[in-house]
Amino acid sequence: MLLTLATVLLVVVLLATLIGLYIRQRWRTWMDRALDATFESTDLDKSGKINRDEFYIAVLEMYIQFHLYGVNVRAPNRETIMHMMEEMDADDSGDIDRQEFRRVITRLLMTQSTRMATQLALTVVCPVTAGYVTAAIRLAASRTAVAFGLSLATPPALASLLDGLPESLDQTLVCGAMLGSIGPALAAVDYLFETKLTPSKAKDS
Numbered sequence: 001m002l003l004t005l006a007t008v009l010l011v012v013v014l015l016a017t018l019i020g021l022y023i024r025q026r027w028r029t030w031m032d033r034a035l036d037a038t039f040e041s042t043d044l045d046k047s048g049k050i051n052r053d054e055f056y057i058a059v060l061e062m063y064i065q066f067h068l069y070g071v072n073v074r075a076p077n078r079e080t081i082m083h084m085m086e087e088m089d090a091d092d093s094g095d096i097d098r099q100e101f102r103r104v105i106t107r108l109l110m111t112q113s114t115r116m117a118t119q120l121a122l123t124v125v126c127p128v129t130a131g132y133v134t135a136a137i138r139l140a141a142s143r144t145a146v147a148f149g150l151s152l153a154t155p156p157a158l159a160s161l162l163d164g165l166p167e168s169l170d171q172t173l174v175c176g177a178m179l180g181s182i183g184p185a186l187a188a189v190d191y192l193f194e195t196k197l198t199p200s201k202a203k204d205s
Contacts, residue, residue: 034065039098049095056081062105073115074190115189122182130175
């Protein structure tokens with residue numbers, strides 16, 4: 001069983017590596033196009049700069065682009081975005097040019113790469129490892145019952161009901177529970193992300 005689990009994990013790691021290499025190869029081209037398109041569509045007066053409100057809209061539009069390409073990242077709140085704008089506004093003009101906008105988006109993506117990695121890892125690993133987790137739960141339950149002298153015999157009425165259920169039901173339930181943990185895990189990453197970018201908020205509270 002351990003050998004099989006190691007083989008499965010090795011295959012998962014190889015697949016994740018190949019996917020990562022492909023995304024990295026195509027990322028820069030897509031990123032340049034998306035950044036330019038977003039900036040130009042937001043720069044309504046074609047001045048080459050965008051103000052605070054336009055900058056916030058541009059960041060949100062960029063995140064919409066991410067979702068269209070299947071990258072599930074949550075856009076930061078307005079306070080976080082304004083905080084980043086103040087940091088990136090090198091000339092203190094109150095506006096953001098194309099290069100400053102590029103640096104902001106790059107920083108956002110670098111910071112949220114943990115969220116993307118967490119989502120990808122859990123989404124891939126949960127279905128693959130659900131069977132092994134189920135087997136481990138069964139083994140732990142059996143050993144606990146033996147240790148405490150408990151009986152795992154199923155009552156006849158319940159046994160007839162269970163016979164009509166799919167054999168993989170417990171594995172399906174475990175997989176569902178594991179996939180359900182993705183949301184809370186991503187929420188924790190989002191909280192750490194916003195706390196890191198807006199330390200003043202944590203101090204004020």
